Every structure is written in structure tokens, then in C-alpha cells.
Amino acid sequence: MDPFYLEAFSEAQKGYQEGGIPIGSVLVYRGKVIGRGHNRRVQQGSSVLHGEMDALENAGRLPASVYRECVLYTTLSPCPMCTGAILLYKIPKVVIGENITFLGSEDYLKEQGVEVEVLQHGPSIALMETFIKEKPFLWNEDIGV
Numbered sequence: 001m002d003p004f005y006l007e008a009f010s011e012a013q014k015g016y017q018e019g020g021i022p023i024g025s026v027l028v029y030r031g032k033v034i035g036r037g038h039n040r041r042v043q044q045g046s047s048v049l050h051g052e053m054d055a056l057e058n059a060g061r062l063p064a065s066v067y068r069e070c071v072l073y074t075t076l077s078p079c080p081m082c083t084g085a086i087l088l089y090k091i092p093k094v095v096i097g098e099n100i101t102f103l104g105s106e107d108y109l110k111e112q113g114v115e116v117e118v119l120q121h122g123p124s125i126a127l128m129e130t131f132i133k134e135k136p137f138l139w140n141e142d143i144g145v
Contacts, residue, residue, distance in 0.1 A: 001121070004028050005095055008073040009124055011038040011051065012097075018043050021142050022127050023051035025074040027059050027091075029066055035059025041142060050142075051075065052082035056089070067091050075124045077104035079143065087112055097124035101132060102143065 004026055011024025015038035027035035037054025040046060049057075052074050067089035075097035078086060083105035086094060093115040099106065106116050132139045 002073070002095065002119075004033065004071070004073050005097060005119060005121070007033060007036065008051075008075050009097060009121065011036055011055075012075040012124065012127060015039050015043075015051070016127060016131060021138060022131050023074070023076045025051040025055040025072060027055045028071045028073065029069055034062075034066075034070075039142070042138060048081065050079065050082050052078055053085060056085055064090065071095060073097075075121075076128060077102055077106055077118075078109070079104045080108075083109055086114060093117070095119065097121040098128065100125050101128040 008024045008026045012022040015024060016022035020042040021039040023039040025037055026033045035055040035058045037051055037058045039051045040049045040054055052072060070091050071093045072086060072091050073095045077096050077099035086109060094109060096116065096118045098120050099118055109116050
């Protein structure tokens, strides 16, 4: 298993332990994690702090040339908002833990030339399934239902 993906999964586990939505992400540049985060909408009372957005925020302000060499790892298929950020910064590759519990905008990413790799990581699927059963109201809020 890709060690960078395991770091994203660790972020998802942190989010779950904090009582939030278990989605984690890391941004990798030239073989080094430069941003990490997890969905903190619940913890921060935020409307936009999905895992991918948190990782980008924690990477800080970067030149466009850096984003264009990054890989974004995320435990769940990116929603339209996170897809927009990926496209805005022209991140060329996204590695997704799973898309069984939620299928985001992967096709749109591919249409825009982003390389998308889906792992179907069993522990990621199990964590999301557990969370969705435990807190369906939070899950529906997070995906705009």
C-alpha cells in the first residue's frame, strides 16, 4: 500500500476520533507531504472544510508551479467543491481510497485531463460505512442532501 495513501487514511481516522466525518487527504510534492488534513466541518463549524480543502489550506499559499507537480491523496471520491479546487490549481493526479460509499466528480476530473487512480481500500470503505450508519444526518449534511 502506498505510504502517502496510508497518511491520508490516518487523517481520516483522526477525523472520526474527533467526532467528525472520516475523510482524510495529503498533498504530495516531489515525494514529500506538504499539506495534510481531514474533514473538519463539524469540529470547526465550517461549511467548506472537507479533507481535500483542509490539506490544501494546511499546505499554505503556493506558486502554481508547485501544484502542477503535486499528487493529492484522498480517502473518498472528491465532491464537486473539492474537484473544483483540484482543477483550479491544476493538480495533475488524484489517488482516491474508495468510491463505493460516495462517487464524486471523478469523470469530470478525467475529462479535464487529471489522472485518477482508485484503490478501493477495504479499511477506508469500512470506516465510511460505519460512520454513515452511525451518523447519517452528518453524512447527508456533508454531501448536501
